[in-house]
Amino acid sequence: MFLLRGHHLFCLLGYRGMGYSDQYVKEMTRLHTVLREDPQTLITIVHGPDDLCSNFPENEPYHCDESAVLDRDERIVQYLGLTIGNTYTWSDIEQRIIERVVREDIPRFCSTCPWLPYGVCEEGVDRMRHGDGLTPVNGA
Template identity: 50%
Template sequence: MIRLRGHHLLCLLGYRGMGYSEDYVRNMTQIYETLRKNPETRIRLVAGPDDLCMKFPVDKPCHCQNTSVHRRDAAVLARLGLKPNGWSTWAEIQKRIAQRVESHDIHALCKTCSWRTYGVCEEGIVFVRSGRPLPPAPPVD
C-alpha cells in the first residue's frame, strides 16, 4: 500500500526523474516504478503529507502543509470523485484520470505548482488518456 495525497496522483503521471533532492528523486522513482509495473497496487488517499512528502529535503522550505497545496489536493480528488481516507488501486486512479481529466486541466488544477511549466504532467495525462503506458523513470545515479 502506498499513501498518496490528491495532487500527487497527477504529479506521478508526469514524473521524469526530477525532484527536490537525491533522496526525494530516489523515493519518487521507487514509488513511480512500483505503480507503473504493478498497477493493481493499493493506494490509500490521504489529506496532507504522504509517502512522497516524507522524503522532502529538510534543508528546503517545506510546502507540504501549505493551504495552496491542500486546496490543490482537494480539487484533484473532487475532479476524480475520490475522498481522503479512501482506497483505490493505481489502475482505477489512472482510469478515472483518463475519464475525468484532460491535459489542459493542469493549468487550472495546478496553477500554483512550480513544476507545471515543464509540461510533463500534461504529457502523462495524454499517455493515460490514449491508453499508452507511462515511460520508465530515468535511472537514479
C-alpha cells in the same frame, strides 16, 4: 500500499526523474516504478502530507502543509471522484484519470507548481488517455 495526497496523483503523470533532492527522487522513482509494473498496487488517499512528503528535504521551505497545497489536493480528489481515507488500486485511479482529466486541467489545478513550465504533466495526461500508462523513467 502507499499513502498519497491528491496532487501527487497528477505529479506521477509528469514524473521524469526530477525532484527536490536525491532522496525525494529515489522514493518517487520507486513509487512510480511500482505503479508502472503493478497497477493493482493499493493507494490510500490522505489529507495532507503523505509518503512522498516524508522525503522532502529539510533544507528547503516545507510547503506540504500550506493551505494552497491542501486546497489543490482537495480539488483534485473531488475531481477524480475519490474519497479521503479510502483505498484504491492504481489501475482504478488511472481509469478515473483517463475518463475525467484532459491536458488543460493541469494548469487549471497546478498553476503555482514549479514543475508546470516543463509541460511533462500534460504529456503524461495525453499518454494516459492513449492507454500508454506512466512514462518510463530513465534509470528505473
